[in-house]
Amino acid sequence: MDGRPELDRFLRTDPRDVGCAQAMDILHIYAELASAGGPVEEQYPGIAAHLRACGPCGEDFDGLLAALRDQGPCGP
């Protein structure tokens, strides 16, 4: 049934999820690696799980990625 996977995903918790505090603490490391095309999901599966589950943290990650992209590969 359409929508059921989304509802199911919403109601479940990934046991690997590290939570907001840890994700926020190293978001800069994760984002820099992601922006360079590195294996973030492999290296930080708990952060990846959290960013999939947490809207605000996911939004912050998207924002940081966008900032890194706009500044170019080597930054200012």
Added chain:
Amino acid sequence: MLAGTGPAREAALARLHEMLVRIARGEVGRRAPRLRLAGPELDDLAYQAAADALIAITGKLGQFRGESRFTTWAYKFVIFEVSAKIGRHFWRHPDVRLDAEDWDRLPDRFGFDPAHEAEWRDLLAALRRAVDDELTARQRRIFVAIVLNGVPLDALVIELPPTATRSTRRCSMPGVSCAPR
């Protein structure tokens, strides 16, 4: 240079501030289409976020461990400040009441196919019973705000009274996997 004193430090702070403003404006612009913000309000928000990020960064220089570029670490503060300010801004111009319920929104929000209406109506009825019977009053209020009414979580945490377990800025929602410290 930022940890030093004198004109060199002032110049470094000015360059950093300029960079933070640029990032803040970019982030506010990126989120703006989803907000009821325009023109001068967007700029105000960006400048405030950059200023507060600069204070946070200079206060936490000792915490930078060199695991990323300094700029990436600094940008993170700006992004967090923009988030926080947008959350506070939501309540100055709210689209919804915190306690209004609209279960009819859920089919659209989860992309339910009208061709399977009978099935998802049963599912939603079961979900509603679970929300009414299984959640605490506080959990139910949070569920209604976030799931039914689309209140951003960053905005909701500002509005709700604090609890002993809310040790991070966003961990008060059942189904949101935020492990407390």
